[in-house]
Amino acid sequence: MTGSVPSRHHEIADDLRHQITTGSIRPGERLPSEVGLAGRYKVSTVTLRRALAVLQGEGLVEKIHGKGNYVRQPRRKIMYVGGWGTLDPWTAAEPTLRITVRNTTVPASVHLTTLLKVPTGSPLAEYTCLSLEQGSPHGLARIYIPRDLAPAGVLDDDSVCREAATRFAVLGPSPATIRETVCARSPNPDEASALRIGNNMAVLAITRIATDPTGRVIEAALLTFPADRVDAVFTAHHVLDERQTQG
Numbered sequence: 001m002t003g004s005v006p007s008r009h010h011e012i013a014d015d016l017r018h019q020i021t022t023g024s025i026r027p028g029e030r031l032p033s034e035v036g037l038a039g040r041y042k043v044s045t046v047t048l049r050r051a052l053a054v055l056q057g058e059g060l061v062e063k064i065h066g067k068g069n070y071v072r073q074p075r076r077k078i079m080y081v082g083g084w085g086t087l088d089p090w091t092a093a094e095p096t097l098r099i100t101v102r103n104t105t106v107p108a109s110v111h112l113t114t115l116l117k118v119p120t121g122s123p124l125a126e127y128t129c130l131s132l133e134q135g136s137p138h139g140l141a142r143i144y145i146p147r148d149l150a151p152a153g154v155l156d157d158d159s160v161c162r163e164a165a166t167r168f169a170v171l172g173p174s175p176a177t178i179r180e181t182v183c184a185r186s187p188n189p190d191e192a193s194a195l196r197i198g199n200n201m202a203v204l205a206i207t208r209i210a211t212d213p214t215g216r217v218i219e220a221a222l223l224t225f226p227a228d229r230v231d232a233v234f235t236a237h238h239v240l241d242e243r244q245t246q247g
């Protein structure tokens with residue numbers, strides 16, 4: 001029984017991968033144009049793009065709209081500290097790490113209605129935070145707050161909320177509890193576009209819910225990190241077994 005013959009686009013991906021990993025093509029270097037590469041390998045541009053898609057999915061190549069395909073720079077990982085619900089302050093303070101923040105008002109979708117426990121269509125303040133290092137995305141946060149609780153001046157350069165936004169931290173009033181749900185999955189199209197990753201590259205997704213002392217949900221945050229660019233640290237607290245305390 002013979003093994004299957006590799007398809008042409010996988011052969012091309014293997015060759016380009018070898019050039020990248022051996023240093024023949026260096027990090028940050030622009031690959032030849034897709035037409036040029038297709039001519040070199042004597043294939044159609046469709047086949048060539050399938051090969052590049054393999055490398056993009058592996059995180060080796062990044063396609064920048066209007067510029068071309070580039071070999072990715074090695075990524076320094078950022079740290080997310082669970083429980084505190086924030087990027088590690090030391091990481092967030094790195095001069096090479098920059099956060100862009102934009103905000104708008106959106107009606108609560110069915111999903112957000114469930115997370116925030118508000119009526120469908122309720123006005124929410126949405127803050128989209130994107131962390132970048134030397135222009136390349138490291139993480140994405142979409143933070144939602146009921147409009148009546150949204151803090152003023154979040155985007156002011158000297159505001160406390162602006163500092164919180166640079167750490168993906170809770171923007172609203174100090175919460176009494178923070179609950180985080182973590183999973184590894186494929187990115188949705190919006191996440192893949194914002195983070196410039198392939199659809200088959202794994203991401204670490206964190207859904208963070210903050211509540212006040214009365215149990216009201218004051219904020220829901222959807223955090224997404226490419227799996228190769230983040231370490232998440234969660235500290236477990238010892239919980240006494242109630243059966244041992246009764247007697």
